[in-house]
Amino acid sequence: xxxxxxxxxxxxxxxxxxxxxxxxxxxxxxxxxxxxxxxxxxxxxxxxxxxxxxxxxxxxxxxxxxxxxxxxxxxxxxxxxxxxxxxxxxxxxxxxxxxxxxxxxxxxxxxxxxxxxxxxxxxxxxxxxxxxxxxxxxxxxxxxxxxxxxxxxxxxxxxxxxxxxxxxxxxxxxxxxxxxxxxxxxxxxxxxxxxxxxxxxxxxxxxxxxxx
Numbered sequence: 001x002x003x004x005x006x007x008x009x010x011x012x013x014x015x016x017x018x019x020x021x022x023x024x025x026x027x028x029x030x031x032x033x034x035x036x037x038x039x040x041x042x043x044x045x046x047x048x049x050x051x052x053x054x055x056x057x058x059x060x061x062x063x064x065x066x067x068x069x070x071x072x073x074x075x076x077x078x079x080x081x082x083x084x085x086x087x088x089x090x091x092x093x094x095x096x097x098x099x100x101x102x103x104x105x106x107x108x109x110x111x112x113x114x115x116x117x118x119x120x121x122x123x124x125x126x127x128x129x130x131x132x133x134x135x136x137x138x139x140x141x142x143x144x145x146x147x148x149x150x151x152x153x154x155x156x157x158x159x160x161x162x163x164x165x166x167x168x169x170x171x172x173x174x175x176x177x178x179x180x181x182x183x184x185x186x187x188x189x190x191x192x193x194x195x196x197x198x199x200x201x202x203x204x205x206x207x208x209x210x211x212x
Contacts, residue, residue, distance in 0.1 A: 001042060002040065002041050002081045002212070003041075003080050003081050003082075004033070004042065004043045004080070004081065004082045004083070004206065005044045005046055005073070005080050005082070006044065006045050006046060006083075006084045007046050007066065007083055007084065007087070008047045008048075008084075008086040008087055009052075010047065010049040010050065010051075010089075010189060011029075011047070011089065011133055011189065011190055011195070011198075012028070012030060012045060012046070013028075013045075013047030013049055014047065014195065015189050017185040017188075017191070018185060023192050023195060024192070027196055028199075029196065029198040029199035030044075030045035031043070031045070031199065032196045032199025033203055033206065034199075035199075036199065037203055037207070041212075044077055048062070048069075050090055051064050051066050051087060052064055052065060052066055052091050052096055053067065053085075054066060054105075055091060055097055055106060057090070057093075057095075066087055067109045067110055070110060070113050071113060071117055078120055078121075078123050079119070079123040079124075079126075081126050081127065082127045082128075082129060082206065083114060083126045083127070083128055083129070084129045084131060084202070085107065085131065086131040086198075087106075087110075088100075088106075088162070092154050092155050098154055100154055100161045101161060103161065104164075107162060107165055108165060111128055111165075111169050127171075127172065127209055127210075128169075128171040129173070129206070129209060130173050131173075131176050131198075132159035132162045132174070132177065133158070133177070134176050134180045134181055134182050135155040135156045135158070136155040136188055137181065137183070137188075138187060163175070172205060172209050174201070174202060176198050176201075178201075179198060180195070180197045182194075
């Protein structure tokens with residue numbers, strides 16, 4: 001049995017901008033990835049709306065700082081063979097940071113936590129796959145337009161930053177923007193078709209990384 005942890009934000013949780021609810025379980029990309037990989041693979045979806053790589057959001061009711069909550073999650077789900085990080089979209093909010101270089105630094109912090117964590121029973125650290133989220137799209141949604149002001153341009157520069165980091169750190173990398181686009185309903189989230197595309201596209205890379 002191989003175990004994969006998908007650590008992300010609302011794109012992993014499955015937020016649906018059309019219904020203002022949640023996509024059906026079978027449409028969320030971790031579920032699609034699990035279905036594509038087949039038996040013998042456990043895929044754990046750990047998505048939290050608003051989660052950042054490593055930055056505080058003092059407007060949130062729950063802890064959105066991905067670096068602070070990660071150690072507990074690594075321990076609770078151990079042993080892990082692979083962790084997939086798809087974070088950075090919320091880092092583009094102006095009051096968070098709004099800077100792809102800062103998101104890269106936040107992702108580096110997550111890598112350091114995974115590799116330096118004290119796993120129970122001396123289990124080894126999992127492999128790491130960094131996924132750059134699709135870029136923010138221009139939208140007429142007034143609230144999200146202000147929430148991610150400037151995020152459309154900044155988010156387009158995120159994938160190259162993550163790609164370079166993956167090369168430096170010896171991690172896998174995938175640009176989700178090559179297969180999926182965010183919905184113009186709010187400019188940030190994914191419709192069911194696009195979230196499914198991410199799960200389908202990740203499957204071949206995951207097979208290689210885990211020698212499946």
